[in-house]
Amino acid sequence: MRLGINLRGDLAKLSNEELASYLEKCIADREGLGSHAGYGANRWLYKTGAAMPFGRGPLHARIFYRVMGLMYGGPLNGRSLGDLYVLDCEIKDIMDELKRRARATRRHRLRRSS
Template sequence: MSTPPVAVLAYPRFHAILRWRSRQVGTVRIGINLRGDLAKLNDEALKSQLEKCVADRQALAPHVGDALSRRFYENRVSMPFGRGPFHARIFYRIMARMYGLPLNGYSLGDLYLLDCEIKDIIGELKRREHIARRQGLKR
């Protein structure tokens, strides 16, 4: 069986950071993935982009909004539809505006955009891992 891509090996470390966000483990997420830019990246570039996004999120998270707003955000009360039906940066900005989240560089809206970016990268890693496993079983 072939080894998974390098970026997939780093996946569990980053998944722990987002575990509090994924309360619907095992459910099917319905959405149209429009992130062709991630599919074009090689494993190393994808891994470095994921590390950069996670570092940005860790730096931003403690400083955005007040405690009550952060609590609502963490418990998904303020965002009942998550990323929305279309997975692309422009649609995340639209969804952030629909949720009433400001986008000014240090707000909950920016944290939402980072979380969506991280979820997209992790989704791409899962897709590559699934393909690698499927190709390994066919050999």
């Protein structure tokens, strides 16, 4: 379970198929960006987690990820560490939404079987 306030109602509104498609798109974008985003020491700092000490932050929303990515990773020009950070946060949010749905489905099944 993540810490922070979830402001990602946009993900909750997506169907399972749309959510899976969005996850695949984000992963593909991340694979393409991950190999060439940032330079030397900055890339190393990002991979070790030292460059983003607060993770996703207390407020989980795309606008806050973009602000933090801009502050820590540089301009959001499609090939910076800031863009990589935004994509990583998106992927984590999608995974959290999938886990939330799986827990809800499991609870629903348990109630029906009781």
